[in-house]
Amino acid sequence: MNQNTSIRKVAIVGYNRIPFARANTAYSNVGNQQMMIAALDGLIDKYHLNGKLLGEVAGGAVIKHTYDSNLMRECVMKTNLDPATPACDLQQACDTGIESAVYIANKIALGQIDSGIAGGVDSISDIPMAVSENLRKLLLEARQAKSLGGKIKTFLKIRPKDLSPLVPRNEESQTGLSMGGHTEITAKYYKISREDQDQFALRSHLNMAKAYDEGFFDDMITPFNGLEKDNNLRKDSTIEKLAKLKPAFDKVNGTLTAGNSTPLTDGASCILLASEEWAKEQGLPILAYITFAEIAAIEYVKKQQNLLLAPLFAASRMLEKAGLNLQDFDYYEIHEAFAAQTLATLKIWESPELSKEIGLKKTLGAIDREKLNVKGSSLAAAHPFAATGGRIIGVMAKLLNEKGSGKGFISICAAGGQGVTMIIEK
Numbered sequence: 315m316n317q318n319t320s321i322r323k324v325a326i327v328g329y330n331r332i333p334f335a336r337a338n339t340a341y342s343n344v345g346n347q348q349m350m351i352a353a354l355d356g357l358i359d360k361y362h363l364n365g366k367l368l369g370e371v372a373g374g375a376v377i378k379h380t381y382d383s384n385l386m387r388e389c390v391m392k393t394n395l396d397p398a399t400p401a402c403d404l405q406q407a408c409d410t411g412i413e414s415a416v417y418i419a420n421k422i423a424l425g426q427i428d429s430g431i432a433g434g435v436d437s438i439s440d441i442p443m444a445v446s447e448n449l450r451k452l453l454l455e456a457r458q459a460k461s462l463g464g465k466i467k468t469f470l471k472i473r474p475k476d477l478s479p480l481v482p483r484n485e486e487s488q489t490g491l492s493m494g495g496h497t498e499i500t501a502k503y504y505k506i507s508r509e510d511q512d513q514f515a516l517r518s519h520l521n522m523a524k525a526y527d528e529g530f531f532d533d534m535i536t537p538f539n540g541l542e543k544d545n546n547l548r549k550d551s552t553i554e555k556l557a558k559l560k561p562a563f564d565k566v567n568g569t570l571t572a573g574n575s576t577p578l579t580d581g582a583s584c585i586l587l588a589s590e591e592w593a594k595e596q597g598l599p600i601l602a603y604i605t606f607a608e609i610a611a612i613e614y615v616k617k618q619q620n621l622l623l624a625p626l627f628a629a630s631r632m633l634e635k636a637g638l639n640l641q642d643f644d645y646y647e648i649h650e651a652f653a654a655q656t657l658a659t660l661k662i663w664e665s666p667e668l669s670k671e672i673g674l675k676k677t678l679g680a681i682d683r684e685k686l687n688v689k690g691s692s693l694a695a696a697h698p699f700a701a702t703g704g705r706i707i708g709v710m711a712k713l714l715n716e717k718g719s720g721k722g723f724i725s726i727c728a729a730g731g732q733g734v735t736m737i738i739e740k
């Protein structure tokens with residue numbers, strides 16, 4: 315920490331991402347590094363950052379290989395940024411992207427750096443596999459053995475069951491339930507109907523399809539690996555087709571389906587943040603400012619329905635600090651992990667009984683749903699975990715810049731019962 319006590323404004327200067335691809339489709343032959351580099355290179359080209367020394371690049375992946383332990387620095391070294399640009403890996407589940415933005419923004423605000431990139435990437439097509447715990451211990455033992463005989467003796471202890479690989483699991487170790495499993499409980503507990511979930515998913519696809527048709531994403535996305543658009547987006551989606559899909563998590567009484575849940579996805583995104591002075595010196599536009607951010611966590615082992623509802627608490631605290639009401643915003647971007655979690659969030663905000671029951675100090679009230687996820691969100695774009703924050707911040711910055719003034723509210727839930735909210739202003 316330096317001694318600078320004046321807080322500077324943090325400008326969002328740029329955004330870029332590659333199209334998001336459903337797992338095992340367009341990006342099945344690439345990994346995190348290639349995707350992150352493509353997103354960064356697109357940003358570097360667009361904002362003339364070739365050869366530039368930036369303050370820092372921060373970001374990461376929720377799932378990464380051990381050889382990617384220094385992922386962001388490795389990526390920076392392979393882009394056209396000045397190789398003396400430092401980088402840092404961060405990971406906070408689906409909040410990785412937004413938390414990376416908070417990290418860079420705080421450093422800019424404190425005067426520690428003048429510019430930085432926050433990024434995020436994830437691949438489900440290229441997941442790491444680890445050896446079983448028993449095999450790992452035996453391999454370590456064999457490595458330490460002093461003679462060939464000692465090594466062979468250790469190898470002979472390996473049993474066939476030790477050879478099953480360990481793969482990353484999309485579940486909470488505290489409860490043994492997947493994100494979808496928890497959200498099934500959320501849907502039942504907060505009485506979110508299948509029809510409402512399907513309608514909400516359809517709206518996401520229609521909003522995003524319209525935004526593509528209107529050219530909204532033209533300057534936001536760099537084509538990659540033969541893909542020009544998010545390949546989860548379904549222009550032909552209808553409520554009838556969605557209604558026919560079978561429940562994915564609770565096969566008997568469930569309401570969550572492949573249509574109203576985000577799919578497993580590959581992709582990368584990044585945003586360029588800077589002080590006002592730096593942006594002006596570089597002749598770069600100031601799209602909007604990050605003005606507030608808040609993180610919260612929630613208990614979800616006893617109350618399994620609440621796993622993805624921590625942003626409710628982050629929102630309350632953030633609004634109190636900002637002196638704003640939930641209704642004071644021109645746009646809302648709420649990450650659609652599942653339609654049910656987004657709809658439960660809206661329902662709790664609207665209900666004094668549910669707000670009290672979950673432990674909020676006051677009921678925040680209803681938002682104008684016409685202002686929510688107006689360009690579609692994760693149900694349509696899909697959700698490469700760490701890349702979602704950058705996608706959402708980019709969309710909000712562009713919306714506010716196009717409008718010319720106003721305020722935007724962002725909310726992103728994450729595994730581990732955590733959530734981050736942010737205010738962006740123009």
Ligand SMILES: CC(=O)SCCNC(=O)CCNC(=O)[C@H](O)C(C)(C)COP(=O)(O)OP(=O)(O)OC[C@H]1O[C@@H](n2cnc3c(N)ncnc32)[C@H](O)[C@@H]1OP(=O)(O)O
Nearest residue numbers: 408493551555562571572573575576577578651727728729
């Ligand atoms: C904080 C957080 O963000 S937590 C969230 C983290 N993310 C997750 O947990 C991911 C959750 N999602 C999943 O696990 C998986 O995507 C699942 C289990 C929901 C679905 O997996 P799959 O069954 O493999 O999905 P798949 O892609 O095959 O789709 C199933 C069917 O639905 C259809 N479908 C999917 N979306 C739509 C849609 N919008 N409209 C119409 N049909 C659709 C597919 O075409 C497919 O039909 P087919 O069987 O005739 O080919």
